[in-house]
Amino acid sequence: MLTAEVAVYPLKTSKATNVISNSINTLQGNNVQYSVNSMNTEIKGNKAEIFSSLEAMFTEAENSGGEISMVVTISNASK
Template structure:
């Protein structure tokens, strides 16, 4: 299992909230555990689940909001 913290930052859009929410909603289909916080979303799963989820989140935010910046921290260390 690995853990990732991800923050999505839509740029040059008045629709940032929708882009962020839509990207988070993609996680429901990715079979990954996640917790939404005020500044980021924490994901826990296999390496494949995490990387697939990150790609889904980025693609959805890009499709909704255009230009996107995504900040990700990934660890395999146990808590």
């Protein structure tokens, strides 16, 4: 199992909250566990699910917000 911490930062938009929310909402259709924190979202799942989820989040943010920055930390270490 992997854990990813991901933060989406919309650039050049006045609708950053909507872009971030739309990006996080893509996780509902994926087979991962996730929790939304004040600064990032933590995702847990297998390798394929994590990378698929990150791609879905990035694509949604890009489609709804244009330019974005996404910061991701991925770990396979047990907590």
